[in-house]
Amino acid sequence: MRQTLLPPRPVESHKTMFGRIGLLGGAPGTVGALLLAGRSALNSGAGLVTLGILDENVRVDFTVPELMFAPPESLVADLDLSVLAIGPGMGQSRQAFELMQAALLHPAPLVIDADGLNVVSRRADLAYICAHRSSPTLLTPHPGEAAHLLQVATREIQENRELAARELAARFNALVALKGAGTVLAHPDGKVEINQTGNPALSAPGMGDVLTGMMASFAARVPPWDALRLAVWLHGQAADDALEEGCGVEGLTASELIGYARRRLNACAA
16 A cells, blocks of 8 residues: 555644544553553644543653643543544453443544453443444454454464454444454455555564554544554554664564654655
8 A cells, every 4th residue: 555645734724633532541550552552643643632541640741741631531521532542551440341331432433452352352232332333443453352352262363364354344343453464454344455564573562552543643534444544554664664774673662663654654745
């Protein structure tokens, strides 16, 4: 996939034109996951990014002070959000389940990742609500999370990744990015694409959180299917760019990937 990635910014533009993004997660001990998602969303062009972190001790990102913070219960009830994303570092506490139910009922497009997917897989009622949302839902499972959602073994997912992605899209009426070597993109109508970018450098902590932030940002500016495709392509291309610049497959961090993605995003707009 190679294209101009986002609509050009008007000369007379302002931040609210580029989305109000809400991100939920970050339980004690895993706050970094949500910070990565937030930083990624900002660097992907989002106008306003607010984090609802479950760890009450974290209320500022001193590295990226542009990120805003709100109590999770307040953020998930904010009807002015353009896009809501849930899951990075969220854990599976009682609060996490309550936030997931509220997020599924939110009218904005919803990106579900990481523990958000695990929470949905553990409660039939949440799975039902997810499948019957009227707004777009974007799921970004790795093979283990996909296995939980479909209630099969992970090896079954890997044996036929296209079929698994189709089944997820159909069962949850969602746009799906089944992550892995050759991420499989699936639409509820049965359409499937295989992403061609990316390399083993992406097998590192926090990479999925970065993808979530990108996807949430793009979903505020382009149609959901385009946002899914764009985010997955750019995520992989950023890793390819890192290798081309001599970074190597060992030790690329998710924080570094954000910078490579921003450069590629702007290079495509030039």
